[in-house]
Structures are given as structure tokens and as C-alpha cells.
Amino acid sequence: xxxxxxxxSAGFCEHAVRRSDVSMPEMVKEAIDxxxxxxxxxxxxxxxxxxxxxxPAFEGASIPELWMTDWMGARNKPLMRVTTGGTTxxxxxxxxxxxxxxxxxxxxxxLAVAFEQxxxxxxxxxxxxxxxxxxxxxxxxxxPLQKMKRLVSAGAAIGIAAYQATNYMRKSxxxxxxxxxxxxxxxxxxxxxxxxxxxxxxxxxxxVLDTPYIxxxxxxxxxxPASDGCCAMLFTTEEKAKDMADIPVYVNGVASVANExxxxxxxxxxxxxxxxxxxxxxxRSAELAFDQAGISFPGxxxxxxxxxxxxxxxxxxxxxxxxxxxxxxxxxxxxxxxTAANGEFPINTSGGVNSTNAIGAxxxxxxxxxxxxxxxxxxxxxxxxVHTSLGHGWGGIIxxxxxxxxxxxxxxxxx
Amino acid sequence: MDKVxxxxxxxxxxxxxxxxxRYNLIFETVRGALDSVNLKKKDIxxxxxxxxxxxxxxxISNAYCVEPAGAYLxxxxxxxxxxxxxxxxxxxRILSGNHKLAVVWGGSTPSCYPYDSAQLYQTxxxxxxxxxxxxxxxxxxxxxxxxxxxYGVSAEDIAKVAVKNRKNAAKNxxxxxxxxxxxxxxxxxxxxxxxxxxxxxxxxxxxxDGLAAILLAPEKQALKITDEPVWIKGVGSNQDPxxxxxxxxxxCKSMEMAAKMAFDGAGITAKDVDFAEIFxxxxxxxLILAEAIGLAEKGKANELNSEINGDIPINPSGxxxxxxxxxATGLMRIIEAVKQLQGKADGYQVKxxxxxxxxxxxxxxxxxxxxxVLEKGGN
Amino acid sequence: MTEQNVVTNKGMxxxxxxxxxxxxxxxxxxxxxxxxxxxxxxxxxxxxxxPPRQVCGKCNEKIPLDQNWVDxxxxxxLKNYTITKWKVxxxxxxxxxDSVIGMVQIDGSNTAIIYKLSNIDPAEVKTGMKVxxxxxxxxxxxxxxIKGFVKA
Numbered sequence: 032x033x034x035x036x037x038x039x040s041a042g043f044c045e046h047a048v049r050r051s052d053v054s055m056p057e058m059v060k061e062a063i064d065x066x067x068x069x070x071x072x073x074x075x076x077x078x079x080x081x082x083x084x085x086x087p088a089f090e091g092a093s094i095p096e097l098w099m100t101d102w103m104g105a106r107n108k109p110l111m112r113v114t115t116g117g118t119t120x121x122x123x124x125x126x127x128x129x130x131x132x133x134x135x136x137x138x139x140x141x142l143a144v145a146f147e148q149x150x151x152x153x154x155x156x157x158x159x160x161x162x163x164x165x166x167x168x169x170x171x172x173x174x175p176l177q178k179m180k181r182l183v184s185a186g187a188a189i190g191i192a193a194y195q196a197t198n199y200m201r202k203s204x205x206x207x208x209x210x211x212x213x214x215x216x217x218x219x220x221x222x223x224x225x226x227x228x229x230x231x232x233x234x235x236x237x238x239v240l241d242t243p244y245i246x247x248x249x250x251x252x253x254x255x256p257a258s259d260g261c262c263a264m265l266f267t268t269e270e271k272a273k274d275m276a277d278i279p280v281y282v283n284g285v286a287s288v289a290n291e292x293x294x295x296x297x298x299x300x301x302x303x304x305x306x307x308x309x310x311x312x313x314x315r316s317a318e319l320a321f322d323q324a325g326i327s328f329p330g331x332x333x334x335x336x337x338x339x340x341x342x343x344x345x346x347x348x349x350x351x352x353x354x355x356x357x358x359x360x361x362x363x364x365x366x367x368x369x370t371a372a373n374g375e376f377p378i379n380t381s382g383g384v385n386s387t388n389a390i391g392a393x394x395x396x397x398x399x400x401x402x403x404x405x406x407x408x409x410x411x412x413x414x415x416x417v418h419t420s421l422g423h424g425w426g427g428i429i430x431x432x433x434x435x436x437x438x439x440x441x442x443x444x445x446x
Numbered sequence: 447m448d449k450v451x452x453x454x455x456x457x458x459x460x461x462x463x464x465x466x467x468r469y470n471l472i473f474e475t476v477r478g479a480l481d482s483v484n485l486k487k488k489d490i491x492x493x494x495x496x497x498x499x500x501x502x503x504x505x506i507s508n509a510y511c512v513e514p515a516g517a518y519l520x521x522x523x524x525x526x527x528x529x530x531x532x533x534x535x536x537x538x539r540i541l542s543g544n545h546k547l548a549v550v551w552g553g554s555t556p557s558c559y560p561y562d563s564a565q566l567y568q569t570x571x572x573x574x575x576x577x578x579x580x581x582x583x584x585x586x587x588x589x590x591x592x593x594x595x596x597y598g599v600s601a602e603d604i605a606k607v608a609v610k611n612r613k614n615a616a617k618n619x620x621x622x623x624x625x626x627x628x629x630x631x632x633x634x635x636x637x638x639x640x641x642x643x644x645x646x647x648x649x650x651x652x653x654x655d656g657l658a659a660i661l662l663a664p665e666k667q668a669l670k671i672t673d674e675p676v677w678i679k680g681v682g683s684n685q686d687p688x689x690x691x692x693x694x695x696x697x698c699k700s701m702e703m704a705a706k707m708a709f710d711g712a713g714i715t716a717k718d719v720d721f722a723e724i725f726x727x728x729x730x731x732x733l734i735l736a737e738a739i740g741l742a743e744k745g746k747a748n749e750l751n752s753e754i755n756g757d758i759p760i761n762p763s764g765x766x767x768x769x770x771x772x773x774a775t776g777l778m779r780i781i782e783a784v785k786q787l788q789g790k791a792d793g794y795q796v797k798x799x800x801x802x803x804x805x806x807x808x809x810x811x812x813x814x815x816x817x818x819v820l821e822k823g824g825n
Numbered sequence: 826m827t828e829q830n831v832v833t834n835k836g837m838x839x840x841x842x843x844x845x846x847x848x849x850x851x852x853x854x855x856x857x858x859x860x861x862x863x864x865x866x867x868x869x870x871x872x873x874x875x876p877p878r879q880v881c882g883k884c885n886e887k888i889p890l891d892q893n894w895v896d897x898x899x900x901x902x903l904k905n906y907t908i909t910k911w912k913v914x915x916x917x918x919x920x921x922x923d924s925v926i927g928m929v930q931i932d933g934s935n936t937a938i939i940y941k942l943s944n945i946d947p948a949e950v951k952t953g954m955k956v957x958x959x960x961x962x963x964x965x966x967x968x969x970x971i972k973g974f975v976k977a
Binding site: 032033054084086087088089091092093094095097098099100101105106107108109110111112113114115116117122125126128129130132133134135136137285286287288289290291292311312315316319323426427428430431 | 447510518522531538540568571
């Protein structure tokens with residue numbers, strides 16, 4: 032059952048704090064055009080099915096994929112919508128994968144599009160609606176909201192990330208300098224990648240540490256921006272990919288395991304996930320994806336990784352949790368240049384989410400960049416040849432994780 | 447297409463206002479589906495939810511539903527569309543070979559939010575939304591008028607569909623009590639309040655609270671789980687352009703193409719279908735969609751005998767008019783078709799069906815449609 | 826089971842959204858402010874769009890921003906209509922006076938726009954009738970500049 036899936040191309044639109052020159056459908060078309068421009072033999076009429084996703088609450092538009100039918104080129108074609116919070120891009124990419132893997136008659140080539148035009152709405156309002164139930168529950172037991180220092184239960188909001196950071200720092204003994212170092216690497220990488228948002232080719236650790244705290248240990252200079260942007264990926268069968276792309280990329284493992292909502296629980300009655308840096312969901316996702324791809328030692332068998340880290344502590348945490356580096360060794364890997372673009376194991380050479388965060392799109396940009404590195408077509412291409420890479424995403428209330436493991440050879444074992 | 451079976455299902459009785467906590471509702475529904483075939487949480491490998499952030503009133507609504515839906519440490523995703531589309535995603539996950547049991551659930555509780563406003567957010571914000579004249583109420587009016595004027599179908603003919611569905615709903619124990627009208631007449635329907643001329647309130651599938659879940663499994667596992675799986679023989683989906691002014695509302699091109707895709711995949715034609723569960727947002731839409739599927743010629747669906755004991759029963763359960771729980775409705779059409787094929791539709795059973803179709807839709811005037819061809823399995 | 830208020834939080838969460846309309850609609854609204862209708866034409870199939878679009882959905886063809894603009898008259902044909910007393914807003918739907926809402930194809934275009942029909946007896950409305958725009962006195966470059974359509 033099932034068949035091998037390949038990625039033939041990936042594209043982006045220009046990301047910026049405000050893409051005021053385009054409406055939502057026009058922004059999506061830009062990314063689709065960029066994606067298809069890299070595969071000249073493919074026209075929009077060759078697309079059999081579309082998958083689309085974004086975070087609807089951040090833009091005040093419900094199911095906008097129906098509106099942008101014509102701009103996507105999806106008139107009288109099948110279309111599916113997937114939205115899962117911060118992991119939206121990742122789950123859209125995974126849905127694109129499944130649409131091809133299923134082998135439904137007539138569905139061979141699928142275009143997956145994930146986007147966000149956050150400047151149109153107020154992201155903090157969109158995020159707080161995640162926590163509205165908790166806020167009500169807190170008030171009902173008499174705790175005053177004014178005394179709250181951190182909002183524990185809002186995805187990608189600094190509160191829960193800071194909580195995750197302090198838990199991780201306690202266990203791993205990383206310093207603020209370690210955090211700033213990650214930021215500097217990401218921002219300098221982003222300066223070499225054409226579509227990114229925060230390009231800072233000369234930023235230093237001192238400059239990052241010289242910014243005020245938002246919520247210990249995270250400083251203003253360390254956090255990701257809010258961007259407008261879109262990403263598109265072209266999935267197709269093994270046979271068709273060979274005609275479309277010089278170096279097709281094969282998707283060998285996918286997983287999107289969900290954990291329970293952290294600390295507060297789904298009804299603010301408390302949950303089992305007390306330590307948001309433990310990440311059982313991530314560990315399980317990594318297990319499933321690596322198993323499908325036939326990878327037993329990710330640290331050795333993977334050449335390149337894009338991990339979803341809007342905050343620098345998460346980058347250090349994820350590379351360990353996903354099995355790329357041994358526990359408590361990540362800070363050293365950043366200090367000694369292993370994760371730099373010209374290092375042994377480059378991480379987030381695109382600049383990562385820390386430099387560009389269009390919430391709906393960023394979890395797709397991770398596997399998209401990881402695929403482009405294999406193809407040799409990334410904006411900031413690493414010098415070494417990349418054979419196997421992975422793209423990772425997280426979101427929800429830090430309880431949704433997506434993983435996509437890719438290689439230049441089909442390795443997926445079918446039973 | 448490899449054989450994938452629907453092996454379990456559950457939905458509780460719909461109501462204009464279910465006095466139920468949202469998460470209890472999800473838990474009972476998913477649990478009900480698993481219990482119906484003696485499966486446990488550990489058997490679940492993947493869960494697909496169908497909810498809409500605007501209907502739930504919270505962003506990333508599926509992030510909170512992980513535990514109630516049995517998705518804890520399971521591969522989970524969401525399709526923000528009518529449940530029937532989420533079922534397709536569940537189907538794709540099974541067909542990929544990566545999963546052995548998929549739980550697909552969806553639904554919402556319109557008693558907790560203003561449904562018409564939530565639908566308003568679907569409109570084009572750069573042109574249509576400021577005037578708010580394109581909405582789910584006026585869309586129905588445009589569609590019905592276009593159909594009536596093109597084919598000369600009368601309001602009475604359309605009212606007969608509403609009467610049929612409401613009488614069927616009275617026989618369906620799980621239908622919305624407000625839609626269970628055993629003694630309704632064509633006159634009652636025509637004289638009810640105008641929603642948007644010429645659509646009257648009783649012709650409209652009014653939203654109500656509800657949630658549904660189904661279980662999908664590949665052939666080998668399906669046969670171990672139940673003696674009477676229902677096989678998905680074909681599926682097709684397609685969407686029309688968005689702007690109402692771009693479309694011919696008297697027909698449904700996207701449903702024509704979705705049906706063709708599904709029938710080709712299943713190797714059948716419309717003549718082989720024993721009955722249909724069609725998601726109709728308004729009574730006239732049932733006629734338009736039946737014609738698009740090929741059950742009748744254009745403009746002639748009103749001549750079909752679509753009663754439960756008729757030539758081609760349509761919506762023996764009462765269809766969406768019997769209860770439209772937003773985002774559960776398509777799943778309920780699938781469930782009702784499965785019930786019929788398994789011979790379990792007590793009180794409204796179609797005689798000896800073997801092949802059925804179930805449809806789902808999303809978007810104004812059925813912009814995006816999906817159609818399943820289902821076949822009776824087992825003995 | 827009786828319903829009971831356990832805890833009530835009264836408050837308004839203000840969520841404002843401002844949508845970028847893009848350069849094509851920019852030009853449309855600039856013209857609207859001057860009480861003129863413009864559309865654009867697909868270079869392949871010659872369909873004219875009101876409001877203008879970047880992409881022709883039928884042909885999947887991009888319409889260049891600086892070309893193919895078409896000046897259109899204030900008149901049009903009524904393609905479809907409905908009559909309703911329901912007004913839908915962000916807060917919900919409520920009953921107001923009956924209003925006739927029409928789908929109008931501006932002469933020379935191939936799409937239809939949806940606006941109210943004013944100063945007309947609902948019994949007189951017929952598909953195919955000729956209508957023309959009633960402009961707002963003060964136009965601001967927004968959809969409401971077209972107050973509605975009246976019998977031509």
C-alpha cells in the first residue's frame with residue numbers, strides 16, 4: 032500500500048514585516064510562481080490537487096483558500112485545507128505528502144501552499160484567543176489576571192517559551208551567551224538568503240545581550256519577528272519527479288505526533304505535561320519518522336537539519352531532543368562551528384524561524400529549505416553535499432510537532 | 447485503489463442546544479465509535495479532526511482536543527473543512543501504508559457562537575465583506591432563483607424535498623428534534639418565514655449542535671475488526687470558483703467533476719447507485735446536486751421518486767435538513783450511508799442496498815464538493 | 826438539567842483586522858472615489874473583470890498591472906436577485922426591513938457584483954432588467970461608495 036513521494040520544487044515569496052503591496056491571494060501566487068519557476072516543465076495545469084493552510088484567526092479570514100481559488104490556479108480542481116497553529120506549514124507539507132502517497136486515481140502531482148499575512152491582524156489577539164478558556168478558569172478560582180507574569184498557555188507567545196527556556200536551562204546549564212550565539216548565527220545566515228525578514232550580516236553577541244528582557248531569559252533581541260509570507264512545495268511521484276527536477280528529493284519519513292496541552296491542560300484543570308522542555312511528542316515524532324526512513328543514528332546519518340526555533344533556547348533543545356546531538360552538547364556545537372553553514376552539521380542555514388516567522392508558513396519553510404539544500408538550490412546553500420536532511424516544526428500549545436525526513440534516494444520501506 | 451473500510455462510527459442525537467461541555471462531547475463521540483467495535487486507545491495510530499477556529503472560538507482548536515479525541519501521542523492532524531473532507535485525509539493516511547486505524551471526527555456547537563457571523567468571515571475581505579451582502583443567507587436565495595428560472599422548477603417542487611427530508615428526519619432517532627416534522631405539508635413549507643426569497647425557513651438546513659466520528663482501516667485490519675465493513679470504492683473532490691457572479695448557480699460543475707472522479711475510480715456509473723446521502727444546505731440544492739451527480743437530467747431531479755421506498759432514495763436520514771452540525775454534516779452523511787448498507791437504519795431502512803454515495807461540501811452554494819462511493823462488505 | 830451561570834466574564838476583546846487590497850483593487854478604489862468603474866481584461870480570453878483581478882481563473886493567465894484596463898459605464902443588467910430581511914454583521918444576524926439584493930453585471934464585463942437595489946417595489950424586480958449605479962454623495966474609495974442600483 033502506498034507509494035514513494037518526491038519533492039520536485041519549493042518556492043517562497045518575499046517576506047517582510049508588512050507586504051502591503053499585495054492582497055492575500057496575490058501573495059500566495061507569488062510563492063507559487065517562484066516554486067514553479069524552478070521546474071519549467073511543470074505548468075499550473077499539471078497540478079492534480081492543492082493543499083492550503085494558514086492560521087485563520089491571525090488574519091480575520093475564515094477558510095480563505097476558497098477565496099483564492101483562481102489565484103492559486105485551483106479552479107475546478109480538488110483542494111484540501113489543513114490548519115494546526117504554528118505547525119500549519121508542516122502539516123500542510125505532510126498533507127501534500129499523503130495526497131501523493133495515497134495513490135488516489137488521478138492525483139499524482141500536488142501543490143502545497145502555506146502562508147500568513149500577519150500584518151493584517153493583531154497576532155497577540157489571535158494568540159490570546161487560544162488562552163481564553165484558561166483566563167476564564169483562572170479568574171473563576173480567584174486569581175487576579177493583573178498579577179500574571181507569563182501567559183503559560185498561548186502558542187508561540189513568549190510566556191510559554193520562557194517557561195520552557197528556564198526548565199531547559201536548569202537541566203542543561205546553558206548561559207545567556209549561548210542563547211545569543213544562536214541568534215547571531217541565524218541572523219547572519221538570514222542575510223545571505225533572499226526572501227528572509229531580519230537580515231543582520233554584522234550582528235554580534237554583545238549587541239543581542241544589550242537589549243532589554245521581555246521575560247527571563249529571553250531578551251528583545253533574541254525573539255523572532257512577525258512576518259508576512261508564503262511558501263509553496265511541489266510533491267509528486269517518484270517517476271514524474273525525475274522528469275521535473277535535476278535532483279528530486281524523496282520524502283522518506285513523516286510524523287506529526289501530538290502531546291497533551293502543557294501544564295494548564297485542555298480545560299485548565301491541569302495536565303500531565305509539567306515540563307514543556309521534555310517534549311514526549313517530539314521524541315515520538317522523531318522515532319516514527321526516522322523509523323520510516325530507515326535511520327538508526329540521526330546524528331551520523333543526517334547531513335543537514337532545519338529545526339523550528341522562534342526562540343534560541345528551543346534551537347538548542349530541539350537539536351538534542353531530535354537525536355542530532357547528544358544531550359547537553361548542543362551549546363558546544365554552536366560555539367565550535369559545527370552547526371555553521373560551512374560546518375560538519377549545518378543547522379538552520381536559511382536563518383531559521385528566528386529571522387523569519389510568518390506563522391502559517393514557517394513550519395513548511397523548514398522542510399522546504401531542507402529539500403532545497405539537497406537539490407543545491409537553497410538561498411544560502413551549504414558548501415558540502417547534502418544527501419539526507421530533515422525539516423521540523425512545532426506549534427499548538429507546544430504540543431504539536433511535525434517531522435519530515437528527506438533524502439536524495441528513496442528509502443521508504445513499504446510493508 | 448486498495449480497499450479501505452469504514453469499520454466504526456458514532457454520533458449522538460443532535461440538538462439546537464446540547465448541554466454538553468465541548469470536550470465531553472468529543473470524548474463521548476470518539477469513545478462511542480471505538481466502543482462500537484471493541485477497539486482501544488492503543489489501537490489508534492492517527493486522528494484527523496475537522497473543526498473551524500471561528501466556530502470554536504479559539505485559535506488552534508485542535509491543540510486542545512488531543513486528549514478527548516484519543517490523539518495523545520498519536521499522529522494527529524486536522525482538516526479545517528467539512529468532516530467528509532477530513533475523512534478523505536484519513537483515507538489518504540491509510541492508503542499511504544503508514545497507518546492501520548484512523549479516527550476521523552468533526553463538528554461544532556452553533557448554540558455557542560453566531561453562525562451567520564462566522565460564515566461572514568469566509569467572504570472576500572477586500573470587496574464583499576464591508577457591505578456584508580454576500581452571506582450564507584443571500585447565497586441560498588440567489589442559487590434557488592437561478593435554478594428555478596433556468597429550468598422552470600416551481601417552489602412547490604422544491605418544497606416537496608423539504609417535506610420529504612423532514613418526514614424522514616422524524617424517523618431518524620438521531621435527528622435534530624426541531625427538524626423532525628412527521629406531519630408537515632408543502633403548504634407549511636411554502637408559508638414559513640422567508641429566509642431569503644425564494645428560500646423559506648423550512649427549506650433551510652438550520653445549524654444545530656452535533657459531533658460525529660468514524661473509524662477507517664485497511665482491508666486486512668478492517669476484516670478483523672468487523673464482519674460488516676463498508677468499503678470506500680471511490681472518492682472525488684472538486685471546487686468551483688469563489689465569486690458567486692462567476693458561477694452558474696443553477697448547476698454545480700464541481701460536483702459533476704467530483705462525481706466523475708469518484709465513479710471513474712470505483713468503476714461504476716450513476717445508474718449503479720442504490721441510494722444517496724447528499725449534503726444539501728437548502729432543499730433546492732438537493733435537486734441541483736442530484737442532477738450534477740447524474741442521478742437525473744438537468745432540471746428533472748424533481749421528477750425522481752427519492753422517497754425511502756422510491757426508485758433512487760435520496761437522504762433517507764433526512765439529509766442536512768434533519769440536522770446540520772457544521773463540520774459534522776458530511777461525516778453524518780457517510781455514517782448514515784454506512785448504516786443503510788449495514789441494514790441498521792431501523793425505521794427508515796432502504797431495501798437491500800449494495801452501493802451508495804455520500805457527499806460533503808463547504809463554501810457558499812456548494813463551492814467545494816466531495817463524493818464517496820461506498821459498497822457493502824461482508825455477508 | 827438547569828442552566829446556571831457559574832462564572833461570567835464580561836468584556837470586549839477588540840480584534841481589528843486591516844486587509845491589504847493589492848495594487849489592482851487600489852486602482853479600482855481610486856476610480857470608485859471618482860465615481861467611475863474600471864475593470865481589466867484577460868489577454869487570452871478577453872473576459873473583463875469587475876472588480877479587477879490579477880489572475881484570470883479560466884485561463885490561469887496573469888493580467889499585467891499596467892495594461893488591459895477597461896473603462897466601464899454605470900449601467901448593467903440584473904442577473905439574479907433575492908429579497909431578505911436578514912442583515913448579517915460581526916455580532917450576529919438580525920431582522921431589519923426587507924431589502925432587495927441584486928447580482929448585477931456591469932455592461933461590458935463578464936462578472937457580477939452584489940449590491941442592494943433601491944427605490945424599487947420588490948414585485949417589480951425581474952431578472953434581465955436594466956439598472957444603473959446610485960452613487961453615494963461622498964465617496965471615499967471603498968465598496969460602500971456604490972450606494973446601490975436603481976432602475977435604469
